[in-house]
Amino acid sequence: GDSVTQMEGPVTLSEEAFLTINCTYTATGYPSLFWYVQYPGEGLQLLLKATKADDKGSNKGFEATYRKETTSFHLEKGSVQVSDSAVYFCALSDPGYGQNFVFGPGTRLSVLP
């Protein structure tokens, strides 16, 4: 079945450091890909998405590119801030897999001042 794999962390960085969180997927169909962020005590919020190969999703300085050849959707940010401390989830939605989402396990990011 469909699955999402991401580095579980925790990831600890200093402010202004470069961030990469790796995400790879397996899917039976042609999925849409998402990154969600969860701040402490809150629900998940959509951070960015991409619906087809080579699409780049971006928001709040974060970027991720849909790479079909490597089945990857890695999240990057050039300069992290303390306020980016949260848990990040990679997810896919596959029309060939019903209408469910498949979420990765989440990566906890801590940014130190």
Add this chain to the structure above:
Amino acid sequence: DVKVTQSSRYLVKRTGEKVFLECVQDMDHENMFWYRQDPGLGLRLIYFSYDVKMKEKGDIPEGYSVSREKKERFSLILESASTNQTSMYLCASSSRVDEQFFGPGTRLTVL
């Protein structure tokens, strides 16, 4: 803006009680979902619904039931709460295969 609201942010119940968790969305979405989130286990799908009065089991339906009598409302029911159902419960809604929109979550503690 899409709004998904959940009836309580925090809930404390006793073992054996019947517990209702309510979720309401205001964007006329067809799909609604209930997840539980536990440390180290990520999000696990309990039940979902594609339409009114329709429900499908997710990965961990045991000990739970759901009700969807109206399109905007999706209820999760714990018939007889147990301590291993202490968790964060997240409701989400979506339109077809577009992104899911999440509520703020209900942190349930069963004593």
